[in-house]
Amino acid sequence: MWAQDLRGSIAYAKATAKVGILTAEESASIISGLEQVYAEWAAGTFEIKVGDEDIHTANERRLTELIGPLGGKLHTGRSRNDQVATDTRLWVVEAEKDILKDLATLLEASAEFAETHIDVLMAGYTHLQPAQPIRFSHWLMSHMAAIMRDAERLQQLIPRANQCPLGAGALAGNAFGVDREFLAKELGFDGVTSNSLDSVCDRDFVAEFLMWHSLLLIHLSQMAEDLIINNMLKCVDIDDAYATGSSLMPQKKNPDALELLRGKAGVALGRSVGLMATLKGLPRAYNKDLQEDKVPLFDAVDTVKDCLAIATGVIVTMKPNPKMLMKALCPEMLATDLADYLVRKGVPFRETHHISGACVRLAEESEVSIDTLTLEQLQNIDSRFEEDVLKVWDYEVSVERKSSIGGTAKARVMEQIEKCKAFAKTL
Numbered sequence: 291m292w293a294q295d296l297r298g299s300i301a302y303a304k305a306t307a308k309v310g311i312l313t314a315e316e317s318a319s320i321i322s323g324l325e326q327v328y329a330e331w332a333a334g335t336f337e338i339k340v341g342d343e344d345i346h347t348a349n350e351r352r353l354t355e356l357i358g359p360l361g362g363k364l365h366t367g368r369s370r371n372d373q374v375a376t377d378t379r380l381w382v383v384e385a386e387k388d389i390l391k392d393l394a395t396l397l398e399a400s401a402e403f404a405e406t407h408i409d410v411l412m413a414g415y416t417h418l419q420p421a422q423p424i425r426f427s428h429w430l431m432s433h434m435a436a437i438m439r440d441a442e443r444l445q446q447l448i449p450r451a452n453q454c455p456l457g458a459g460a461l462a463g464n465a466f467g468v469d470r471e472f473l474a475k476e477l478g479f480d481g482v483t484s485n486s487l488d489s490v491c492d493r494d495f496v497a498e499f500l501m502w503h504s505l506l507l508i509h510l511s512q513m514a515e516d517l518i519i520n521n522m523l524k525c526v527d528i529d530d531a532y533a534t535g536s537s538l539m540p541q542k543k544n545p546d547a548l549e550l551l552r553g554k555a556g557v558a559l560g561r562s563v564g565l566m567a568t569l570k571g572l573p574r575a576y577n578k579d580l581q582e583d584k585v586p587l588f589d590a591v592d593t594v595k596d597c598l599a600i601a602t603g604v605i606v607t608m609k610p611n612p613k614m615l616m617k618a619l620c621p622e623m624l625a626t627d628l629a630d631y632l633v634r635k636g637v638p639f640r641e642t643h644h645i646s647g648a649c650v651r652l653a654e655e656s657e658v659s660i661d662t663l664t665l666e667q668l669q670n671i672d673s674r675f676e677e678d679v680l681k682v683w684d685y686e687v688s689v690e691r692k693s694s695i696g697g698t699a700k701a702r703v704m705e706q707i708e709k710c711k712a713f714a715k716t717l
Contacts, residue, residue, distance in 0.1 A: 292331045294380040295345050295373070298456055299353075300324050301476035302368055305457070305468045311366050320364055323357040324349075345377070346370050367468060369460035371490035371576040376456040378583070380477065382495055383452045385591045386444055392598040393441045394717035397434055399606050401710040404430045408700060408707075411685055412525065412615040413623065420623050423685040426610050428698040431706045433513040438713055440506045445717075447498050454479035455489035461575040462486055490576045493569060496583045500562040503590045504555070510601050511555035514548040517604070521545050525614045529607035532600070547600050554597055561586035619685055621661035625650050627688045628660075631679055632672070645672045 300321050307317035327349055330336040342348035354361035404427035414424035454474035457464045463486040464470075470482045483489040520526040528545045536542035568582050629646035633639050648671045653660040661683035668675040681687070693699040696706070 291377045291381050292336070292345055292349065293328070294377040294384075295349055296324050296328045296331075297380065297477060298373060298376045299349065299364060301473050302456060302468075303364060304476060305473050306363075306366060306466065308469055308472065309467050311466055312363060316360055316363065319357055319360060320353070323353045323361065326356055327352050344370070344374075346373050367459060367464045367466045368456075369458075369490070371460050372455050372458040372486075374581075375458070375490055375492070376454065376477070378493075378587075379451055379453070379455065379479075379495060382499060382587070383448055386448050386451065386499065389591070389594055389598070390441060390444060390717040392595055392602075393437060393444070394714040396598055396602045396605075397437060397441070397710050397714035397717075399602050400430055400434045400437075401707045401714070403605055404434075404703070404710075405707050407610055408703060410610055410612045410615060411619065411689060412520075412610075413618040413620070414698075420618075420620055422623050422626060423619055423688050424692075424698040425689060425700070425703050426615060427707065428703045429516070430605075431703060431710065433509065433516070434710050435706070436509040436512075437506075438710065440502070440509060441713070441717055443502055443505075447495070447502060449480055450498070451495035452478075452480045453483045454481065455483045455492070458483065458486035458489035461490055487575045491572065491574060491580065493565070493580060493583050496587050497562070497565055497569065500558075500565055500586060500590055503594050504558040504562045506594060507551075507555040507558040507597060510597055511552045513601070514551040517608070518545050518548050518552070520615075521548070523614065523618060525611055525618060527609040527611060528604065529609075531607060532604050547604055551597055551600060554593055558590065558593065561590055616685075621659050621683055622650060622653075624683055624685070624688055625660065627682050627691070628679070630691070631682050632674055635674055637674060648672075 303312065303317050303320045303324070306312045307314060312320065327336070330352070336348075336352065338348060339351070342351060350361060350364060353364065408425065408427045410426040411423055412426045412429060414421045414429070454470060454477060456473045456477070457468045457470035459465070474480075474482050483492070517526060517528070521528050528543070528548070530543075532545070532547035533543050534546045536544065565583055565586050568579050572579055625646050628649060629639065629642040632642040632645060637645075649663060649668060650660060652667065652671065653663055656663075665675065665677060665680065668679060690699045693702060695702060697703075
């Protein structure tokens with residue numbers, strides 16, 4: 291957080307000059323020195339020394355080396371308590387905005403992929419049992435619907451995180467009347483925190499991000515699990531870049547990238563719970579325990595960015611196998627369509643549900659596929675079946691009948707795809 295720390299110090303030097311703690315010349319000298327420190331960090335030449343307790347003392351020590359004792363004036367009225375809170379908020383907001391761009395990339399890539407494969411059908415499952423036919427693109431957009439909610443939630447976190455605590459001091463406030471609204475504007479914050487005690491110990495914005503990243507990784511894990519299963523069934527081929535072979539069995543092609551995505555969700559939950567446990571017993575105001583927010587925070591941001599990159603790569607390089615996806619379909623998935631057939635003839639659904647169930651049982655007892663039952667066999671179960679009932683056994687027709695908003699009919703899936711593309715452009 292060296293960059294955020296130096297930005298905060300530059301703004302604070304300007305603010306203290308405004309209230310007369312620094313002269314204009316002193317402020318300019320300090321700012322010039324801080325810019326030199328910034329340049330050293332950026333060039334990779336900054337030298338960390340044994341006495342540097344943290345980023346704040348390291349930067350101030352180097353500033354004093356560059357401009358002399360004047361550097362000691364910078365910290366007037368400021369505490370490392372409000373300093374670290376400011377640095378962390380700046381860093382988190384920057385990271386969250388950066389992640390939104392990664393989410394946009396995943397959403398755009400997935401929408402394009404879904405559109406390319408709009409005509410591919412697949413089996414839809416509930417309880418991992420064959421349920422109803424759907425479009426492959428509908429399945430993919432179901433996962434993107436969750437990612438879109440994640441993006442919305444992340445957008446909602448930013449205004450709460452983007453509040454300026456600088457000027458809160460150690461806990462009681464600033465004794466020199468520093469203009470906190472000026473500081474907020476200089477640093478790009480949306481506003482200032484309302485209570486100095488709370489300002490220095492509030493880590494809600496870190497906890498919220500950790501909870502958010504847990505849910506995002508849960509959603510990525512669910513998508514990964516679906517793909518692992520479809521890869522096992524040869525319905526989807528995972529690119530070699532995201533798979534590995536076995537050290538013993540030459541025929542193996544393991545979906546390692548997807549398994550790692552799935553595994554990261556558990557670790558993410560641990561980070562979130564761990565910080566919450568740290569926070570639960572803390573008295574007001576700042577306590578050293580709060581430094582334990584950094585490791586899970588930094589790890590969480592790195593993990594999220596890596597996982598989004600992997601998920602995007604897997605999707606754009608994978609190859610659905612239409613033949614195998616169709617093979618996974620079975621006529622029994624159209625049992626509901628059989629019930630709907632009678633509904634369209636005025637029969638109550640509860641009755642048609644039982645009638646269709648009887649047809650399923652007859653097929654099972656006869657050890658035949660339900661779509662091979664003759665019209666006579668169907669009419670023996672219910673006389674309201676007519677010759678056109680045989681048109682029910684068409685997967686494409688079944689899919690196209692699901693034409694309500696959000697359904698798996700082609701036009702409705704295209705609406706979902708366009709909505710996803712439009713939303714991604716707002717991130």
